[in-house]
Amino acid sequence: MPLARRLTLPDAVAIGLGSMIGAGVFAVWGPAVEVAGMGILLALGIAAAVAYANATASAQLAAVHPVAGGTYAYARAEIGPWWGFVAGWSFVIGKIASCAAMAMTFAAYAAPAGWQAPVAVIAVAALAVVNCLGVTRTALATRILVACSLLGLSVVVAVGLGAAPTASPAPLPDTTVYGVLQGAGLLFFAFAGYARIATMGEEVVDPARTIPRAIVLALGGAVVVYALVGVVVLLVLGGDARGAAAPLADVLTAAGWSAFVPVVRVAAAAASLGALLALLTGIGRTTLAMAREGDLPRFLARIDERHQVPRRAEVAIAVIVIALVLVGDLREVIGFSSFGVLLYYLIANAAAFRQHGAARRYPRALQVGGALGCLALVSTLPALASLVGVGVVLLGIAGRALRVRRVRRQQQRG
Numbered sequence: 001m002p003l004a005r006r007l008t009l010p011d012a013v014a015i016g017l018g019s020m021i022g023a024g025v026f027a028v029w030g031p032a033v034e035v036a037g038m039g040i041l042l043a044l045g046i047a048a049a050v051a052y053a054n055a056t057a058s059a060q061l062a063a064v065h066p067v068a069g070g071t072y073a074y075a076r077a078e079i080g081p082w083w084g085f086v087a088g089w090s091f092v093i094g095k096i097a098s099c100a101a102m103a104m105t106f107a108a109y110a111a112p113a114g115w116q117a118p119v120a121v122i123a124v125a126a127l128a129v130v131n132c133l134g135v136t137r138t139a140l141a142t143r144i145l146v147a148c149s150l151l152g153l154s155v156v157v158a159v160g161l162g163a164a165p166t167a168s169p170a171p172l173p174d175t176t177v178y179g180v181l182q183g184a185g186l187l188f189f190a191f192a193g194y195a196r197i198a199t200m201g202e203e204v205v206d207p208a209r210t211i212p213r214a215i216v217l218a219l220g221g222a223v224v225v226y227a228l229v230g231v232v233v234l235l236v237l238g239g240d241a242r243g244a245a246a247p248l249a250d251v252l253t254a255a256g257w258s259a260f261v262p263v264v265r266v267a268a269a270a271a272s273l274g275a276l277l278a279l280l281t282g283i284g285r286t287t288l289a290m291a292r293e294g295d296l297p298r299f300l301a302r303i304d305e306r307h308q309v310p311r312r313a314e315v316a317i318a319v320i321v322i323a324l325v326l327v328g329d330l331r332e333v334i335g336f337s338s339f340g341v342l343l344y345y346l347i348a349n350a351a352a353f354r355q356h357g358a359a360r361r362y363p364r365a366l367q368v369g370g371a372l373g374c375l376a377l378v379s380t381l382p383a384l385a386s387l388v389g390v391g392v393v394l395l396g397i398a399g400r401a402l403r404v405r406r407v408r409r410q411q412q413r414g
Contacts, residue, residue, distance in 0.1 A: 005202070005203055005204060005205050005207075006203055006205070007203050007204045007205060007210075008205055008210070009210050009213060009214055010143075011143075012197045012204055012210055012211065012214035012218075013197075013214045013217050013218050013221075014143045014146055015197060015218075015278045015281070016197045016214060016215065016217075016218025016219070016222075016278075017146050017218050017221055017222060018143075018145060018146045018274035018275055018277065018278040020190060020191055020218065020219070020222035020275070021146060021149055021150065021153070021221075021222055021225055021271055021274070021275070024187070024190025024191075024226075024275075025149075025153065025190060025225065025226060025229055025248075025271065026105055026109065026246070026247075026248055026267075026268040026271060026272065027101070027105040027108070027246075027247075028186060028187055028190055028334065029229075029230070029233050029241050029244070029247045030241055030242060030243050030244040030247055031186055031243075031334065032183040032186045032187050033172065033173075033183075033233075033239070033241045033242050034173070034242040034243060035179045035182045035183045035186070036175065036179050036180050036182070036183025036184075037172050037173035037174055037175045037176075037179060038172040038173070038174065038175045039175035039176075039179065039180040039183065040172070040183055040230065040234065041227075041230055041231070041234070042175075042180050043180045043181070043182075043183030043184040043187055044183075044184070044187055044226060044227065044230050046180070046181070046184040046373070046377075047184040047185075047187040047188040047190075047191055047377075048191060048223045048226070049369075049373065050184070050188060050369075050370060050373035050374065050377060051188060051191035051219060051223075052219060053349070053366045053367065053369045053370030053373060054345040054348060054349065054370045054373075054374070055215050055216065055219045056216075056352075056361070056362040056366050056367075056370075057345070057348045057349045057351070057352035057353075057362070057366070057367050057370055058070070058071070058215060058345075058348055058352075059211060059212035059215045059216065059361065059362075060212070060352050060355060060359065060360065060361045060362055061074040061078070061348065061351055061352050061355070062074075062197075062207065062211040062212065062215070063207070063208045063209075063211060063212050063359075063361065064208075064355065064359045065077055066202070066204065066207030066208060066211065067202050067289070069088065069285060069286050069288070069289025069290070070087075070088075070091065070282070070285075070286055070289075070348075071084075071087040071088070071091065071344055071345070071347055071348040071351065072084050072085070072087050072088030072091065072286055072289050072290055072295075073289055074087075074348065074351045074352075075087045075088075075347050075348070075350075075351045076293070077351075078351040078352075078354045078355065079347075079350060079351050079354060081293075082400075083347055083350070083351070084293075084295075085290070085295050085396070085397075085400050086343070086347060086393065086396075086397065087343075087344050087347040087348065087351075088286055088289065088290045088295065089290075089295075089393065089396040089397075089400075090340045090341070090343040090344040090347075090393060091283070091286050091340065091341070091344045092283055092286055092287060092290070092340075093336075093340045093389075093392050093393070093396070094336070094337045094338070094339065094340020094341040094343075094344060094389075095279055095282065095283045095286075095337065095340070095341070096283060096317060096320055096321055096324065097324065097328075097333050097334075097336045097337035097340065098275075098279055098333075098337040098341075099124070099276055099279050099280060099283070099317075099321040099324075100321050100324040100325050100328050100333050101333045101334050101337060102272045102273075102275045102276035102279065103120040103121075103123050103124050103272070103276055103321065103325050104116070104120055104325060104328070104333070105268065105272045106119070106120060106123050106268070106269050106272035106273055106276065107119040107120040107123070108246060109246060109249070109264075109265045109268035109269050109272070110265065110266075110268075110269040117325065117326060120325045121322050121325060121326070123273060123276065124276065124280075124318050124321050124322050124325065125318060125322070127273065127276055127277045127280055127318075128280060128314055128315060128317075128318035130277060131277070131280050131281055131284065131309060131314045132304070132309055132311045132314055132315070133309075144270075145270045145271065145273050145274030145277065146270075146271075146274050148266065148267055148270035148271075149267045149268070149270045149271030149274060150225070150267075151263075151267060152248075152263055152264050152266060152267015152268065152270070152271075153225060153228075153229060153248075153267060153271075155252075155260055155263055155264065155267075156229065156232060156248045156251055156252065156264055157228045157229060157232050159251070159252055159255050159257045159260065160232030160233075160235060160236045160251050160255060161232060161235075162255070163236055163254070163255035163256065163257075164232070164235035164236060167235060167236045167254065167255070169234065169235065169236060169237055169238025169239070169240065170237070170238045170239035170240040171238060171239050172234070172238055172239045173239060173242070178380060181376060181377060181379075181380040182380040182381065182382075184377055184380075185335075185338050185342070185377035185378065185380050185381050186334055186335065186338060186381075187226075188338055188341070188342065188377055190222075190226070191219065191222060191223075191226075197211055197214050197215050197218065202285070203285075212361065229248070232251060233247055233248070233251060236251045236254050236255055237250055237251060237254060240254075246264075246265075246268070248264050248268065249261045249264050249265060249268075252264055280314065280317060280318065280321075283313075283317050284309070284310050284313045284314045284317060285310065287300055287310065287313040287316070287317060288300065288301060288303070288310040288313050291310075291313065294403070294407075295400060295403075299312060300312050300313040300316060301313075332382065332384060332385050332388075334385075335381045335382040335384070335385025335386070336385040336388055336389055338377070338378070338381055338385070339378055339381055339385055339386055339389035339390075340389060340393075342374045342377055342378040342381075343374070343378065343389075343393065345370065345374050346371050346374040346375065346378075348370075349367040349368075349370040349371040349374070350367075350371060352367045353367040353368070353371075
């Protein structure tokens with residue numbers, strides 16, 4: 001059974017923004033400033049440039065292959081099933097880690113000390129229920145949450161810019177090339193929300209026109225927001241942003257506007273929930289596509305007849321995210337997420353590079369730059385996150401190899 005096409009251009013842009021303007025803008029500055037130091041804005045620029053190259057590759061592919069699954073489906077069609085599997089598997093594991101990061105950040109801003117873990121678990125379970133009720137409800141909820149988060153970010157930017165002339169921020173750590181690239185790798189995970197639009201290609205109205213436009217609009221809006229917030233964090237906090245769990249709340253406190261801290265906490269909670277909701281939706285669609293092809297258990301391929309959503313996939317993902325929330329560490333989770341997502345987009349660029357004729361919308365140089373950028377950033381991620389990422393990817397490849405071998409034996413016997 002196919003999914004219903006119900007999402008318009010504003011819906012798709014909202015889902016993309018909801019994925020990008022989420023936990024990252026409220027939480028990533030601490031670990032990114034710690035490694036990039038004075039080069040944090042350069043790191044942001046590098047992350048944005050790599051994201052743009054990847055976004056154009058995704059847009060070009062989505063216009064030709066408007067189906068659920070994103071690069072999993074694109075790579076299967078353009079390169080082959082094995083490349084599609086690696087892309088889909090990398091996306092699922094990377095974005096499950098992103099979901100855990102979103103839930104943790106939501107709880108860090110919204111829950112009192114000692115209650116973060118149970119509140120994060122409740123948030124994941126509640127949003128999984130929303131997703132199971134239908135994609136139009138997901139899009140409406142995402143719009144509301146994005147509006148709340150943008151309102152809070154506007155307060156932070158206005159207060160921060162007003163206080164900047166009199167602020168005395170702490171000195172920033174020295175910059176190294178490696179540190180800037182590592183900071184870009186950590187920041188990149190926050191820009192990858194446009195993939196949610198592509199993975200929902202089977203539910204978008206007029207996908208060949210809507211998806212490319214929505215991807216570019218959502219990414220452009222997110223870059224502007226991140227740049228403004230990054231400048232404010234540097235001008236007001238400087239080196240004090242290192243290791244901060246709630247840096248935007250710290251900006252208000254340092255500027256003498258601590259009365260507005262609850263506003264930022266509400267906005268951070270809304271943004272994290274918006275990103276979590278959109279991510280759960282996108283992972284569910286990729287899982288559905290992989291299950292349809294037998295690359296994940298076919299049990300997960302069933303679509304609920306009433307609400308037209310892959311309910312079994314949504315529930316399974318929510319259970320895994322909850323388990324990761326209970327055992328994970330935020331920085332390692334972000335690093336692991338970036339590893340999976342960068343590998344996913346490396347394959348997206350390779351698939352787009354192979355397109356020709358009327359399918360081409362952007363020059364191949366963009367895809368080459370995107371692929372090289374992914375390789376450069378993934379090589380600088382925290383060692384533990386990269387090692388775990390490699391291990392999980394290899395585990396998935398081994399599992400598929402065993403399944404393919406078993407199917408071939410059955411065919412030979414038949």
